[in-house]
Amino acid sequence: MDKRIGVIGIVIEDRENAVRRVNAVLSEYAHVVVGRMGIPYRERQVAVISLIVDGTTDEIGAMTGKLGAIDDVAVKSALTKK
Numbered sequence: 001m002d003k004r005i006g007v008i009g010i011v012i013e014d015r016e017n018a019v020r021r022v023n024a025v026l027s028e029y030a031h032v033v034v035g036r037m038g039i040p041y042r043e044r045q046v047a048v049i050s051l052i053v054d055g056t057t058d059e060i061g062a063m064t065g066k067l068g069a070i071d072d073v074a075v076k077s078a079l080t081k082k
Contacts, residue, residue, distance in 0.1 A: 001056045001057070001058065002056070002082065003054055003055055003056055004053075004054070004055070004056070004057055004060065004079040004080050004081075004082070005034075005052070005053070005054050005079070005080045006052075006053050006054075006060065006077055006078055006079035006080060007050065007051065007052055007053070007077070007078050008050070008051040008053055008060075008063075008064060008075065008076070008077045009048070009049075009050055009051075009075070009076045009077075010022065010048070010049040010050075010051070010067060010073060010074070010075050011046055011047075011048055011073070011074045012046060012047040012048075012049070012072065012073050013045075013046050013072040013073070013074075014071065014072035015040070015045065015046065015047050017071070017072070018070050018071065018072050018073050019047060021070050021073075022049070022067060022070060022073060025063060025066045025067050025070075026049075026051075026063075026067075028063075028066075029055075029059065029062075029063040031055075032053050032054065032055035032059050032060060032063060033051055033052070033053055034051075034052040034053060034054050035051070035052040036049065036050070036051050036052075037049070037050050038050075053077075057079070060077065060079065064077050
């Protein structure tokens with residue numbers, strides 16, 4: 001299966017409860033993550049994470065699906081066509 005390169009944006013609105021679960025999923029899919037930047041935006045009580053990924057659509061889709069299933073977490077992705 002062809003690999004895709006992409007960017008994933010994650011916004012965590014409940015830092016106390018969701019951050020551990022998000023990090024667990026990201027650790028599970030560490031082989032897909034090329035780069036990561038996380039910023040705690042304390043004034044708004046959220047955390048924002050951006051990821052650069054390189055993997056199959058199945059791998060990336062499974063990861064974003066698990067992240068999106070976590071309460072108070074929003075996930076969006078953009079991938080190359082090839």
